Amino acid sequence: MGKLFGTFGVRGIANEKITPEFVLKIGMAFGTLLKREQPNKELWVVVGRDTRVSGEMLKNALISGLLSVGVNVIDVDIAPTPAIQFACRYFGVDGGAVITASHNPPEYNGIKLLEPNGLGLKKEREAVVEELFFKEEFDMAKWYKIGRLEKRDIIRPYIDAIKSKVDVEAIKKRKPFVVVDTSNGAGSLVLPYLLRELGCKVVSVNAHPDGHFPARNPEPNEENLQGFMKIVKALGADFGVAQDGDADRSVFIDENGNFIQGDKTFALVVKAMLQEHGGGLVVTTIATSHIIDELAKQYGGKVLKTKVGDLIVSRALLEHNGLVGGEENGGVIFPDHVLGRDGAMTVAKIVEIFAKSGKKFSELINELPKFYQVKTKRHIEGDRHAIVEKVAKIAEQKGFRIDTTDGTKILFDDGWALVRASGTEPIIRIFAEARSEEKAKEYLDLGLSLLDEALKD
DSSP states (O other): OOOOOOSSSEEEEBTTTBOHHHHHHHHHHHHHHHHHHSTTSOOEEEEEEOSBTTHHHHHHHHHHHHHHTTOEEEEEEEOOHHHHHHHHHHHTOSEEEEEOOTTSOTTEEEEEEEOTTSSBOOHHHHHHHHHHHHHTOOOOOOGGGOOOEEEOOOHHHHHHHHHTTSOHHHHHHHOOEEEEEOTTSGGGGTHHHHHHHHTOEEEEESOSOOBTOOSSOSSOOTGGGHHHHHHHHHTTOSEEEEEOTTSSOEEEEOTTSOEEOHHHHHHHHHHHHHHHHTSEEEEEETTSOTHHHHHHHHTTEEEEEEOSOHHHHHHHHHHHTOSEEEOTTSOEEOTTTOSSBOHHHHHHHHHHHHHHHOSOHHHHHHTSOOOEEEEEEEEOOSOHHHHHHHHHHHHHHTTOEEEOSSSEEEEETTEEEEEEEOSSSSEEEEEEEESSHHHHHHHHHHHHHHHHHHHHO
């Protein structure tokens, strides 16, 4: 039996792997699972998508699959992934589905299936969907029991919910000047409007929905944001915010046009929330900066480290009643709002922190514990997990301390290096961190050399 789902959902190139027939069968399989679990209940599923060109086609196929087995659908159409996750709780439905490929290039698309609370579908339920999919065991409804379709808005309730969780008056008092780049993605329908309603002065670029992503690659990394960084500085903004295609992540540019690593903006949120709540549990991944550990020590918090993936972090937050969670890529999870990374909520919280501080954005960043992190990646086909396991064996043979929670993490007294296979792309990522930039680069080179050695074998 084949395997459909990766770290969170399934992705591939539209009309090659992710075809209408493929998505139709996912819808039929998911709907069949729900019906068998609750055979006497009127079932509802929320469905939405990002701005990708293939999104409308695939959304309609998914809806058809659900309707065909007698499941009713609420179509919220184009919305950020966290807004669709929020919709699951808001509408009180039995599940959800998002047509998105997040930060992947425009030719990709995919599907994320959701629990009633908006969390990604549990692995054991995913396994049942896979079995139904491959065996084509679908419980088709009689003609008079085919599901109903309703179209509803989730953008307004989502924005209102975010506004209720921050100090709007404090923000309006300072009136931050923010430049926004939503990468022509789903965040275009939320972030510029949210910031204006919070009292910010806003300039938007790449904020018209366009699934070709004409302005830049939707991955909001430093390489792809060079032009945006210049705009932020040239306009004299307080800071800039850029999002990925489905707006579950936001990354920040300071007033000097400098790219701020996602760990550091996550750290700003952690610091503020630990201070506000007098401590609490922070959940993050093995790949996240040790800045978080230092802040937890300073402000009475505890840190739980997990494998990489917002779904894993979200589940741990729910299980352990965590305060806040996040990843090194700028994804922050506020479990009392959405059980997943939420780019817009992250921006609202950072804007509040900035407004209350009275300081420049760069000053807030410079006050954080000092660590330096460097990253790179290698495009590698084949069994990447086996390659990373080989890296672990070589590192052990050379006498290094390692942690294999997720990938191979080589530990030093003043830093670490991590070699890890991506769960969504044919790449191996190499991260390194230390208390000095020189050491961080040295540890990155070490990670690369161990990977090269493993590849030669």
